[in-house]
Amino acid sequence: MIYRTCFLRIFLFIGIPLIVLIAYFGLNYSGFCFAQMRYLNNQEKIRWVWVYNSMAFKISDVQNFLLMQMVING
DSSP states (O other): OOOHHHHHHHIIIIIHHHHHHHHHHHHHHHTEETTTTEEOOHHHHHHHHHHHHHHHSOHHHHHHHHHHHHHHHO
16 A cells, blocks of 8 residues: 555655756756846857857867968968
């Protein structure tokens, strides 16, 4: 026999945090900025992706890339 309190505990300790996380990541994926409490427009989204990808490379990687471009282009 399964008790109702078991289902209540499962819902409280697993269900509610899971719903909160899904709501948070869903809003974040759709472009909602929690720091500014508003949706970002397309230009701001593209700028953030550009900044993030630019910071992902080390300075030496960027220098090597520029050096290779200079060699290729003459």
